[in-house]
Amino acid sequence: MTSTQNRVRRRNGPLPTFHVRGPILGFLARRPLLRFLARRILVAILLAWGITLVTFVLTNLVPGDPVAANLGQRAVGDPVAVAQWRAEHGLDKSLPQQYLLFLEGLLHGDLGTSQQSHRPVSEDLAEFVPATLELAGAAILVSLVLGVAFGLIAALRRDRLADHVLRMLSLIGVSVPTFWLALLAFYVFFYRLQLTPGSGRVDPAIGAPPPVTGLHTVDAALAGRWDIFTSALGHLIVPALVLSLYTIGLLTRFTRSAVLEVLGQDYVRAGRAKGLSGRVILFRYVLRSALVPIITVAGLAFGSLLSGTVLVEAIFAWQGVGQYAYKSATALDLPAIMGVGLVVSGVYLAINLLVDVLYGVIDPRVRLR
Amino acid sequence: MTLTITGLRVAIRDTQILSGIELALHKGQVHGLAGESGSGKTMTGFAVLGLLPHGARASGRIELAGRDLLGLPDKELNRVRGNDIAMVFQDPSTSLHPMLTVGRQLTEHMRPHLGLGKAEARERALELLTKVRIPNPAEAYRRYPHQFSGGMRQRIAVAVALACDPQVLIADEPTTALDVTVQAGILRLLRGLCDELGLAVLLITHDLGVMSAIADEVSVLRDGLVVESGARKSVLRTPTHPYTRSLLEDLP
Ligand SMILES: Nc1ncnc2c1ncn2[C@@H]1O[C@H](COP(=O)(O)OP(=O)(O)O)[C@@H](O)[C@H]1O
Ligand SMILES: [Mg+2]
Numbered sequence: 001m002t003s004t005q006n007r008v009r010r011r012n013g014p015l016p017t018f019h020v021r022g023p024i025l026g027f028l029a030r031r032p033l034l035r036f037l038a039r040r041i042l043v044a045i046l047l048a049w050g051i052t053l054v055t056f057v058l059t060n061l062v063p064g065d066p067v068a069a070n071l072g073q074r075a076v077g078d079p080v081a082v083a084q085w086r087a088e089h090g091l092d093k094s095l096p097q098q099y100l101l102f103l104e105g106l107l108h109g110d111l112g113t114s115q116q117s118h119r120p121v122s123e124d125l126a127e128f129v130p131a132t133l134e135l136a137g138a139a140i141l142v143s144l145v146l147g148v149a150f151g152l153i154a155a156l157r158r159d160r161l162a163d164h165v166l167r168m169l170s171l172i173g174v175s176v177p178t179f180w181l182a183l184l185a186f187y188v189f190f191y192r193l194q195l196t197p198g199s200g201r202v203d204p205a206i207g208a209p210p211p212v213t214g215l216h217t218v219d220a221a222l223a224g225r226w227d228i229f230t231s232a233l234g235h236l237i238v239p240a241l242v243l244s245l246y247t248i249g250l251l252t253r254f255t256r257s258a259v260l261e262v263l264g265q266d267y268v269r270a271g272r273a274k275g276l277s278g279r280v281i282l283f284r285y286v287l288r289s290a291l292v293p294i295i296t297v298a299g300l301a302f303g304s305l306l307s308g309t310v311l312v313e314a315i316f317a318w319q320g321v322g323q324y325a326y327k328s329a330t331a332l333d334l335p336a337i338m339g340v341g342l343v344v345s346g347v348y349l350a351i352n353l354l355v356d357v358l359y360g361v362i363d364p365r366v367r368l369r
Numbered sequence: 370m371t372l373t374i375t376g377l378r379v380a381i382r383d384t385q386i387l388s389g390i391e392l393a394l395h396k397g398q399v400h401g402l403a404g405e406s407g408s409g410k411t412m413t414g415f416a417v418l419g420l421l422p423h424g425a426r427a428s429g430r431i432e433l434a435g436r437d438l439l440g441l442p443d444k445e446l447n448r449v450r451g452n453d454i455a456m457v458f459q460d461p462s463t464s465l466h467p468m469l470t471v472g473r474q475l476t477e478h479m480r481p482h483l484g485l486g487k488a489e490a491r492e493r494a495l496e497l498l499t500k501v502r503i504p505n506p507a508e509a510y511r512r513y514p515h516q517f518s519g520g521m522r523q524r525i526a527v528a529v530a531l532a533c534d535p536q537v538l539i540a541d542e543p544t545t546a547l548d549v550t551v552q553a554g555i556l557r558l559l560r561g562l563c564d565e566l567g568l569a570v571l572l573i574t575h576d577l578g579v580m581s582a583i584a585d586e587v588s589v590l591r592d593g594l595v596v597e598s599g600a601r602k603s604v605l606r607t608p609t610h611p612y613t614r615s616l617l618e619d620l621p
Contacts, residue, residue, distance in 0.1 A: 265463065266458055266460065266463035266464040267463060267464055267465060267466040267467070269420055269458075269464075270456070270458055270464040270465070270466075270526075270529075271466070272418075272420060272450065273418050273420060273450055273451060273455070273456040273458075274450060274451035274455070274477070274478040274529070275447045275448065275449070275450035275451035275452055275478055275481065275482060276447075276451075276477065276478060276481075277447065277481070280477070284469070284477075285466060288468055289466075289467075289468060362468065363467070363468055364467075364468060364470075364513040364515070365467060365468075365513070365515050368513065368515075368516065
């Protein structure tokens with residue numbers, strides 16, 4: 001790697017400023033965007049390590065005795081069985097040692113064994129995480145598309161009928177509690193109208209598609225099984241909409257105010273003075289600037305959307321992480337709780353990283369000094 | 370005669386803002402438009418380019434090469450904007466888009482107006498940057514507005530305005546937001562470009578000192594009406610209107 005770069009360098013002559021910094025730093029110095037990304041990713045890795053530490057400590061602070069929770073009545077009274085169980089789970093070692101063991105396992109993808117399902121936690125997560133990702137991902141997609149579109153329309157039709165209607169809808173969206181909406185939607189669409197299938201992710205009579213990504217809709221499409229796809233989509237639509245209503249409302253409001261703010265900027269008037277078409281002004285001049293506040297709100301909103309999945313999963317019997325987390329927590333299943341904690345914080349971390357990176361990609365003032 | 374404004378009246382909702390402006394701009398001449406803040410200078414400029422705020426109604430005539438701009442549908446007006454008539458705004462730190470490169474902002478209107486391809490547009494942009502005396506144009510082309518000083522930004526804004534070879538340039542207080550040290554440079558640049566390219570320049574300012582430095586003709590605006598107009602020397606030396614006299618007395 002280094003020798004090829006040196007060869008290239010020799011052929012092209014020396015690069016005086018960058019030569020002394022070594023190949024990697026020199027390479028980054030010439031590419032501000034990459035340098036910006038590298039710095040953000042480095043920070044994310046540090047945060048991820050912090051998360052493992054916090055997860056570990058919190059889990060060990062939980063009051064309650066995992067032995068009592070996981071060994072049968074009789075075994076708890078038997079000191080030999082208890083000691084054996086503790087040794088098996090590394091509980092006889094000091095906390096720092098336990099943490100190192102935990103980290104080592106983590107690096108190998110080993111999150112321990114769930115005391116409930118008696119399966120590796122990683123296997124449990126591999127089953128439940130995609131289900132939640134499918135639900136939350138669909139909700140995020142719907143809220144982004146509809147929220148930004150509604151907000152844009154409301155801003156462009158300011159004080160006209162469309163604006164009033166959309167503002168009213170967004171107010172409803174942010175005021176209605178998700179659990180109530182979920183129950184209502186379940187009752188109306190499934191029970192009353194029988195428009196949509198009720199619970200679960202797919203019609204059991206058809207069965208799940210061959211797993212590739214774990215997302216039923218995607219896997220069904222990949223396998224060309226359109227009967228499964230239709231069924232999976234039918235199951236997905238109502239819970240995803242229920243989950244996204246709040247974020248749609250929020251994004252509509254923020255997009256509207258962000259677009260209105262940008263529309264009043266000097267550079268938009270300057271763009272019009274140049275004779276640019278309305279389309280260019282809207283997408284290149286207005287939407288691009290408005291995206292910065294929109295992304296900020298979207299990042300925050302998706303956090304709240306994730307916590308909403310616990311309720312929606314319960315009501316629609318969606319076998320996802322929310323349900324798994326609830327069961328593990330009530331059973332004091334420590335490895336499972338840690339696993340869920342890590343996955344959820346990982347998702348938050350990824351969303352934050354994405355938001356940060358998008359700032360830099362959209363706004364040169366963030367990535368260039 | 371390049372641009373003639375006759376009987377221009379503008380009202381926003383119930384407020385009369387301009388009440389019958391008369392102005393004539395000529396090729397190769399700088400026409401100064403003076404008047405205190407709120408007298409309607411900016412609105413006059415906006416009216417010419419059809420950039421008046423929402424809810425504004427304009428009447429009268431703004432004639433460019435035999436056509437009345439006030440009656441033009443938006444699509445045709447867009448062919449005039451930036452192409453026949455261009456504008457330089459007051460504050461270059463807000464009038465250039467912060468997220469688009471200088472190159473992009475210099476070239477994006479060349480395609481619709483001049484039909485230039487990417488390489489030709491870039492070449493022309495580099496020439497323009499040289500013309501407004503931006504050092505190292507190829508480097509500047511790739512940069513963003515925030516990486517330049519205020520004076521340099523205004524030079525870039527002037528280059529953007531000149532990109533499609535307009536006949537008329539409206540400069541709305543182009544030095545007000547700048548450091549005193551760079552103001553004279555921008556004014557000299559505008560004067561030079563006016564002579565070199567045969568532009569008809571409308572130089573809007575509330576500062577008669579700026580005016581006396583470079584204008585050929587001067588009009589004085591008060592409450593939406595031109596109260597005095599004529600050659601610079603006669604207006605500044607022997608003003609007939611008491612309002613002009615009071616403005617001149619306020620000069621240091
Ligand atoms: N959007 C607007 N709505 C209503 N009145 C406005 C608006 N913009 C400017 N005006 C009024 O128009 C008058 C002329 O403003 P302007 O042309 O900006 O003055 P200046 O000579 O300082 O450039 C002012 O009295 C101002 O209050
Ligand atoms: Mg003004």
